[in-house]
Amino acid sequence: MEREQTASMEDYLEAIAHLCGESKVARVKHISQALGVKMPSVTSALRKLSEGGLVEHERYGYVGLTAEGDRVARDVIRRHETLYRFLSEILNIDSEVAQEDACKMEHAISSVTLESMVKFLEFVLSHPQREPTWLKNFKRYLEQGELPQECLERCVR
Amino acid sequence: MEREQTASMEDYLEAIAHLCGESKVARVKHISQALGVKMPSVTSALRKLSEGGLVEHERYGYVGLTAEGDRVARDVIRRHETLYRFLSEILNIDSEVAQEDACKMEHAISSVTLESMVKFLEFVLSHPQREPTWLKNFKRYLEQGELPQECLERCVR
DNA sequence: TTGACTTGTTAGATTCGTCTAATCATATCA
DNA sequence: TGATATGATTAGACGAATCTAACAAGTCAA
Incomplete structure (x- = not known):
């Protein structure tokens, strides 16, 4: 289960998954706002992800994830969530900074390290007094x- | 004290600092081997770092860090070391994987998070029984x- | 049903970091 | 002291990711 997407493509998938979760549909404009890039950058990323079979996108229409795209997006989101929880609940990092750091580190952490961190959180926070x-x-x-x-x-x- | 270098340039500075520490001098070939890139990539990076006043490099000669370059390199190395220690000593990650992960995460971690992680290690490992x-x-x-x-x-x- | 506004796309430039191929400089040693 | 090997640089291409400017499609309302 190698990481086959670039950091940037992972960001697009993650954003699309979030938007689809919230409002059932994602649009180019929303993605561009969510990631802080211009719309042409989104169009171009969507073309690439589309060719890779991760995204469904009809011209001038809605954007959605394929089953495979969703799988990848979930994986990215799991990394993000885990890092975010570690940063805020263990290292006591301010929520905004923790989000930013998680957002960058999620592309760098290996799956081995991730699993260990998941277990760490489980272990520490499954404590009776939380x-x-x-x-x-x-x-x-x-x-x-x-x-x-x-x-x-x-x-x- | 913003991060003004790209991940790639930080890697070059880090490698040069290590090589200078070991053998007193760094050469293009050694840098290229250390980072797993070809020599022309190194030459091109050195030109950029040179223009930025971080590296001293005479054509066909040795490579060294300026005072400022050394300051930046130390900073990168501190991030690397901190992450490495956290990964191996707390999360119990295998040494090789820990190095790889630290190598990638060092460019993503913010200074706020870094300082908290430093304190975490201090706190946990200053324990009487280690x-x-x-x-x-x-x-x-x-x-x-x-x-x-x-x-x-x-x-x- | 036709403007006018919003949204999306294309075309083309730019920056970054890498590569290969070719050339140039330096060092070594017979 | 020159031939050869090693190391370094240049030139030029490429892919990734972004941008701006210009154009096209879709929507809505008077």
Whole structure:
């Protein structure tokens, strides 16, 4: 299951999947707004994705994903969501920055690393109190800049 | 302190810094081997970096970093090292994959996220036993695929 | 049903990063 | 000291992804 799309094409697929999820249909203009590119760039990307069998697009009409395109888009979105959750829930990164970073890192992370990160989130956040103590302490550390005494004691105890 | 270099140029700077660190000098051929590109690509990149004042390069001669080039390279390397440590020491990713992923993600991570990740590693690994119990349990979880009973008990206790 | 507005497409330029093929410079050693 | 191998550069092409400008199609309402 190699990654056969470029970062840019993955972005298009991801955006189309989101738009189709929201309003049932995607249009060139919406895609262009979602990605911050001009419409001709979208047209040209759609032609490529269409030839690759990932997108269905009738001239001057709606845009949709094929089954295969949807599969790829889901995969990208899973990477994005996982990274976003890690960044915001573990590293405590501000929501907007976390989205931006997830958006760029989603194209760089390998599937091996992704699966490990998924398990990490599962492991850490399936904790009965949702957030284990060490994570609460880490977030305190982030704000206060020094290891909480309580934590040091606990550790050495 | 915005990121003003492309991913590709950052890779060149990083490679040059490493080569200079090892053998005191860098040559076009070594850079090309280190990055897996052909020599003309290196020559062309060096011209650009040279014009940007990041690299010193005399025709047919050695390649070195300017003070500014070194500053940028250090920054890239810091990102790489941080990501590598996180991937291998926390997510338990195989060394080779961790290097590859760090190599790609280093261009995508923001400085905000980076600093939080640095603090995360500090926090987790400054633990008296080097590795806190939860991390040991996580690694067990990775291998065995289910939450160790011991951990569940501890958590609920 | 015909303007006028919105949306989409085409054509063509640009930038970036790479490549191959050909040429040029340097170093080595017989 | 010159022939040859190695290393470096130039020239030119290519693909990816974007843009602007100009044109075409679709929509809606008076």
